Amino acid sequence: MSSYRIQQRMDALSAIGRKALIPYIVAGDPTPSVTVPAMHAMVEAGADIIELGMPFSDPFADGPVNQRGAERAIAGGTTLRGVLDTVSEFRQNDQQTPVVLMGYLNPVIAMGETAFCEACGESGVDGLLIVDMPPEEEGSLVQEAKDRGLDLIYLAAPTTTDDRLATIGQATSGYLYYVSLKGITGSSKLDTSEVKERIEHIRQHVSVPICVGFGIRTAEDAAAISSTADGSIVGTVLVSQVESLTNDPAKIPEALQSILKPMREAMDASA
Amino acid sequence: MALTEQELRSLDYEPDTGGHFGDYGGRYVSETLMAALSELDQNYQKLKNDPDFQGEFDADLASFVGRPSPLYHAERWSKAIGGAQIYFKREDLNHTGAHKVNNTIGQALLAKYSGKPRVIAETGAGQHGVASATVAARLGLECVVYMGADDIERQSPNVYRMKLLGAEVVPVESGSRTLKDALNEAMRDWVTNVDDTFYIIGTVAGPAPYPQIVRDFNAVVGREVKWQSKELFGQYPDALVACVGGGSNAIGLFYPFLKDTEVAIYGVEAAGHGLSTRQHAAPLCSGRPGVLHGAKTYLMDNNDGQIAHTHSVSAGLDYPGVGPEHAYLKDIGRASYVGATDEEALHAFHEVSQVEGIIPALETAHALAYTKTLAATMRPDQTVVINMSGRGDKDIFTVAKLEGISLT
Structure with missing residues (x-):
């Protein structure tokens, strides 16, 4: 049974006026052994929540960088069971930091919704973000997840209508993942003033915290986004860093820190 | 179900x-x-x-594609097989050569x-x-x-x-x-x-x-077959056959006939090197339900839910998923889905080229291969309509290469 770590963490951050820094990496990229040290290193660099990618062969909402990350992880032997084992191992030394699994539905169906949610509960997973499962298509996974105290995090996009925002607001728990631009993960154009306007609008429909991802690359981006949002989600720039170190994976944890630390500082300075 | x-x-x-x-x-x-x-x-x-x-x-x-496409009686091939009368719905004659x-x-x-x-x-x-x-x-x-x-x-x-x-x-x-x-x-x-x-x-x-x-845009195929079959042989066909990759030519032929349950419907998937080999592209024959490319449907994946690499001699059938309506028609029993191997398809490709003077697409050749088996079990007063979904001009290089012939 999860202890609703996400809400506790968001509440605690809000109490001290700090915004959430949420890094994303693909579990098992490029090899399974690097992921747990990388997770601990990211927490040390100021990460408040970790999004861990469950690799899938056909991640059509992701950009090429994240797809290559998933391909490396699959080639390195990472299975969905392996992702869950990674979280268990992380939990041996960190019982505080919430972990959200992000991925696509088919591997979950292959394992079985019940077995998957049970395993999530046992390994210490706190939330699920299934990219290709909008509220309209939620099946048995939703109840299974709720029964085990797992938060279900949904996406909202710039194109999401007010009607759908209300539906998504009802469905999502933990936080809402606002996709800051039209496109795929790792796209380059980020208009922070437009994001600010949208977030103010979304808050009228949604009561949970709003974290923003897609397109945050620099410390300045992260600071600008978190001046309005409750958190900044950083993915592609980290996966890209992992990619550059596939031949020297021991350096990956430190390299991720070198990206996250300036983001943390810039976010805290602008808070 | x-x-x-x-x-x-x-x-x-x-x-x-x-x-x-x-x-x-x-x-x-x-x-x-x-x-x-x-x-x-x-x-x-x-x-x-x-x-x-x-x-x-x-x-x-009408004016750009050249519709309606003819319904052609493949008399020599029907006779050679010695069973049902086989008719080709000539989508291969469309502008650009396919449905x-x-x-x-x-x-x-x-x-x-x-x-x-x-x-x-x-x-x-x-x-x-x-x-x-x-x-x-x-x-x-x-x-x-x-x-x-x-x-x-x-x-x-x-x-x-x-x-x-x-x-x-x-x-x-x-x-x-x-x-x-x-x-x-x-x-x-x-x-x-x-x-x-x-x-x-x-x-x-x-x-x-x-x-x-x-489906709706391709359903013109089946609607034409409805009146053409009445005109040519006075009734609806006894059976329809089409190849299924994603399944658009097949559903185009099948859809107008779905309520006419006296018409048997067969979709033919690419069995590649054989359905038992995993080197094929036949999710309905040997896959399982899952989610791919935005739809729940039958697909080919491994135990961990990763989408499988498929194999077929025909690029147009080389796809691990299939249209969701086919998944539904399979489960409710309105259509039957079968496989034809690379080898069977290539054999039919040559046979129909030589017996009927029509070079079919390799995709279509899979449907032809199964039609041969099916027609042989039927009486000469029965009819099979097969969607001749595309012409084979694009495939001659592939076939020549498989036979060790260089065309360049």
């Missing part, structure tokens, strides 16, 4: 408002695509009953009526890419076609055709470098450029409303 004949007759065979065919189909996509799909759905539901739109579609099918153009004309008109100046498409064998580039040229739309790098190699004549027609062909190097990866890439383009771009999906796969749209 199979239904009784009476139940099968009483179904309306339409998806629900969420685009579900029974448990299958739907809209399993990222939120980033939702607005675009509902806009498309609204436009389509409005335009499908719009007389101007339908009039323009019908006029283009694909029925759908691309419809979708390009949707793009035009929706005010989108740019169209994108994914392609496997290249037939859908050529058909998209063709109608884009006809309507003055910018056209970008995504194609797996391996397929580009296998189908170089079609790549050149697309370029001649003014389209940009983008090679896709990710994943298995085939159709499924091209589809991923096209979806990425669409979600990024949705304001000015219309995505012309080439088959009845993908998120709702695409399976319904593509």
